[in-house]
Amino acid sequence: MSIPHGLLALLRHGPMYGYQLRAEFEHATGSTWPLNIGQVYSTLTRLERDGLIEPQATDDEGRQRYALTAAGVSTLGEWFAKPVTHADRPRDELAIKLALASTTPGLDVQAIVQTQRVATMRRLQDLTRLKQEPGDVGGLAWSLVLDHLRFSAEAELRWLDHCEGALLKAASAERTRPPVLEDAAAPEPTEERAR
Template sequence: MSIRHGLLALLSGGPRYGYQLRVEFEASTGATWPLNIGQVYTTLSRLERDGLVTPAGEDDQGRALYAITEAGRAALERWFATPVAQSDRPRDELAIKIAMAVAGADVDVGAVIHTQRMATMRALQALTRAKRAADGVAQRLVLDGLIFKAEAEQRWLDHCEAVSKASKEKNA
């Protein structure tokens, strides 16, 4: 997800100031994607430059408000209507690590997999605790997605271990 589209989505609910956008973004994502306030203001500047947001005055405490424009609403609508392609996601560092462990000489692939399995299990436990403490549907859905990915990672690690063992036995 791009930060720009996340901010546009929040602004579609009405004018907001920068810090408010940061807090609402983090609350909506269950704080799984922390934002630096500088990122928020840099993104708002770019959105304004691109005609997707406009200054909307100040609130009663003098904080600069931003509002989404019609062009911003159209961009947001296009974003929501466009599926996320696999090629749009960052590379899978874990898959690369396992592949390099298998391809490398003198690497204990089982140990690499075990280390990752333990880290993934700890992450899964933390995500489950966070889900129990979540107070909104958006947070729970983000956490559910992360839990499902961690569970899938555990299954994939089991598969990697089985394939690695079978390959060792075949080559022995």
């Protein structure tokens, strides 16, 4: 998630101060990606330095509000227009974990897959319960985030099924492979074979 772009998107609604931006961000995402307030203010400092936002008059309580500049509006528009690529996403720890586990001797990779499957299934059940709760808890933004999380959990379960199948197939191939005789010398050709 690009926090700078997220803050720019929120400022498109109008000037806001740091704590307000944090609250709006967490409301829109259902607190799925909580922001540290220090992270918000350091990001605001960089956005101001880069000319994407500018300070506004403080509110009645003395809080510094920020607004988008023309450059900020342009940068935000470019971000929304550009697709997210796999290079933009962080590494997938689960994929790396299972790849390494499958090559590490002495591990029960099936157990690792099963442990993950149980955790992912619980997560999917929790997300499904949230989806079924009555009322408009977070509006459309939260609903879209929740759907993404649910669909990602479903895809992860399908991928874990695939991993389990690949592991079983590899184990079966390993059991049926003939043993390699490393120290046995090749048989000498007999006279009849040599003719």
